[in-house]
Amino acid sequence: MCWVDGGVFIGVLLALACLVTADPIQEEDRSRVRRDVKSSPSVADRPGCRPGAVAPPNRVITTSRLAALRALFPANGGIHAYIVPSEDAHQSEYVTEYDKRRQYISGFSGSAGFAVVLLDKAALWTDGRYFLQGEAQLDCNWIFMKAGAGAPKMTTWLISELKDIPGAKVGVNPFLMSSRAWTRNSYKLSNEGITLVGTRDLIDVIWTAGRPAPADTPINALELKFSGKRWQDKMVDLRREMTEHNVAAVVVTSLDETAWLFNLRASDIPYNPFFISYAIVEHARIRLYIVSADSKLSRSPTDRETTNRLYEHLNTRTNGTCVGVGGLCVQVIEYDPETVKTDIKALTDARSDVNVWVTPYCSQGIVSAIPKTNAVQRFSSISVAKAMKNKVETQGMFNAHNRDSAVLIKFMAFLEREVKEEKHWTEMSAADKLKEYREAEQYNRGLSFESISASGSNGAIIHYSPEATTNKAISTRDMYLLDSGGQYLDGTTDVTRTFHFGNPTDYEKECYTRVLMGSIDLAQLVWPKGLTRKDIDVLARRPLWDVGLIYRHGTSHGVGAYLSVHEAIAPSSGVLAENMFLSDEPGFYEDGKFGIRLETIVMVENKTTKYSFPSTRFLGYKPVQLVPFERNLINPSMLSKDQTDWLNRYHAEVERTVGPLVAGSAGYEWLKHRTKPF
Incomplete structure (x- = not known):
């Protein structure tokens, strides 16, 4: 399951990448700020809000909610704007149903982003994983700020909107903003005469009808x-x-x-x-x-x-x-x-x-x-201690991933046969069936995130979740992207594979193979200890960059041991160290057509090299998740000898380790076919 580059948690990342900027606005920067604001997005820029546009079926109307929120401004310090983060009081990436305040006020359900409401405008910022989803879900009360794609920073936009109001104030619940973000936002705004003030939670005041109860589950x-x-x-x-x-x-x-x-x-x-x-x-x-x-x-x-x-x-x-x-x-x-x-x-x-x-x-x-x-x-x-798994946690993670790999192989063998027999399967029914498979497995305690089961054009929505209004059939005509994982007492899993059960086009095969090439290049890298994920990320992107293609999400995230599917990796430095578990997950997304993502969980381990350099240790990745890649989408002529050798070794390990776990099932023949050497 992908996230954004460079973050610790997605919510934290948004606080750093969008809510704050590292340097205060200096006098010489103000012309740049004015240029940013001049080109700032507006509601009129949104294709779905132009005259004659048909509203998507999953769009949420927020007019009355915004009116209720704005009515509270005068009695709460006379604020002129209110910030609604995604996070809860613990700065969590995922929050309880009770804490989904930003989703309530905006209608946008993605896990990352924040809303800002003025007396006459409302804007929502999110990252590239959610551009298509945000456009669909936000009604036309909202300016859609696409972070990293030309949208101004939040403070820059607030300054442009409030600079002519004497004593302007921006409110936020201080428990929902990190101290780091608070300090930087406050500093930037105060330079322009705007005060950031803590208020009671105004969403809590207006969100009364139909709100879920606070979480209170057994420990x-x-x-x-x-x-x-x-x-x-x-x-x-x-x-x-x-x-x-x-x-x-x-x-x-x-x-x-x-x-x-x-x-x-x-x-x-x-x-x-x-x-x-x-x-x-x-x-x-x-x-x-x-x-x-x-x-x-x-x-x-x-x-x-x-x-x-x-x-x-x-x-x-x-x-x-x-x-x-x-x-x-x-x-x-x-x-x-x-x-x-x-x-x-x-x-x-x-x-x-x-x-x-x-x-x-x-x-x-x-x-x-x-x-x-x-x-x-x-x-x-x-x-840091949590990220560097101890011996028991390490073995548990391998055990959990082996069982989970067997589950996915058995399910995909079943699903492919059913689809080829023209039986009706949809994104939702497939996700539900896979959940049944996982829940029957030893030590399973549910899913590690909502499965991303995406057929055809829905695969281009990076963090798509199927629902009744968008649910597509799975067929032999389209690619099928499946990103899923389980929570087990001995580990947390997360795996993505992309399939095609029919006859893919040459372009689809090229795109898939380039994503695979990037995944392999990252997986077989050996590096001197002291590097971060961002230092080596470019290897996974290069095969796509070579032909002018990109993806708008991170290539790696940490994974916990029966904890979070997105775990912090040494947040003070980001330096990779032994026994950390991460994802290797490049992708490519063609809007309106298909999505490709290949995600394999790997573990950082010591590597033995031909030579020894003084005071230097070398690290590399060991694959943990063992699920074959889609043979039907690979163009082997594009792979180098090193890449082909790695792929064959990986598939041999899949057969050796997971094969016995699926023996006697249809999954075994499915596995054998996909692990034949190239």
Whole structure:
């Protein structure tokens, strides 16, 4: 499943790439800003909003919602604009149904983007994965800002719209914006006399009818045979880092970090095994804030692979206190962001020399509780430890991917036979059937994201999700792109393959083969340790660039161990290191015709080279996901000898490792046909 280049999480990326720019507007830059604004998009630029255009069936009308929001401006600080981010209070990429505020106000359902509402205009920014989807879903109240394709930065646009209003104010819920984005946005706006102000959440005020309830799912312990390390030992490691950086407390706000740190999983967020939470870790105290704390502590586990109740796992009392408890104990407190703020403030109120560690992506709402002299803002050591899988996690990831590969091979053998027999299959029915296959597999706990099951022209919508109004039949005439994954107790999977069950055109075969060439070139690269994903990304793009083609998404993202399908990779540096799991996923998308994406999960490992250079280690990728590529779409004459050799070795590994898992099924013959050497 693809994401945008250079980000940690997609929501974070949007905050950095679109909400903020690194440098303040200087006097000499203002002519450039004026040029940007002069060419700024408008509603009239949108093809679907021109006279005579027919509205797509999945477009959402937002007129009354915008009117209700604007009516709140005078009573909430007299603001002149309001920002609605995608993220929740934990800066999550994916959020609960309750937290989909930006989707509610705009109608746009993509996972990345943000909305800005003025008294007379509304604009939405998103990245290249969602250009087609945004155009379809946004009604004609909205200016569509295509980030990276000529749209101005948010602050540039706000300055152009509000610069003539004395004392102009821009509001936002401070818990929904990272402190890093807040600081930079505030600085840029204040240079032009505009103030960024924190307000109550205005979407919460107007979104009352039909709003889903806040998430509150059971929390289960993840046993040691899956986690590979006790939470107590993780605390020892974290406290060692705290001592090294001279901090008295760490505030943990990212949901994947609290899940990993405490070896706990839930399902508050669709497709992500997280629970809404904060944690404060001190040298002598650990506090965990969760929803419905009292009832969850002593509730029987709902996952059959664990027998521990929550209070037993956390070595606390049934009321969440640590009085009289020996060893490391977690104090469990009812979730409330304001309570967390109060508890953080109490740390620095008690002692003026107390330093508190928060990440730059922690919300402004939390960071505002810490005096500037006491705040240590640096990237979390938890995220680095989480990304570099331990031995148990590493083996679990391989095990999960092997089983998942077998599932996909069995399903595709079945689907191809059915389609060729002219039985009716649609994007939605195929996605539903594949879900059944996965849910029957050992340790499966659902999908890792909503399957992207896309036939023909729908494949060109990079993050397409089938729905009743867009659901196409799968046939022998069109390409079929399938991007899917599962959550397993021992790992998270994510795989994309593109198929054609009939007679593809020469152009389709060339495009597919060029995407495959890029995937292979990246997969077989050996590099000196110290490089980032962005340093090597160009290899996957070059075969397409050679003929003037591109794709508008990142080539790699991290993958968690029964955590997020999009995981941070060493956010402070982005440097690749051993036992990190990433995707290798170039693609190509022809608007209105087809989409191609080939995604294989790989692991970073040490590589042995012919020569040894002083003080230098070399790394490379090892394929983890083992699913054959589409033989029907490969033009072997385009592949170099090195690329052909790699492809044959990969397919031999598919047969050797996954073949026994599909033996006796139709999937075995399907696999054998596709893994024949070129």
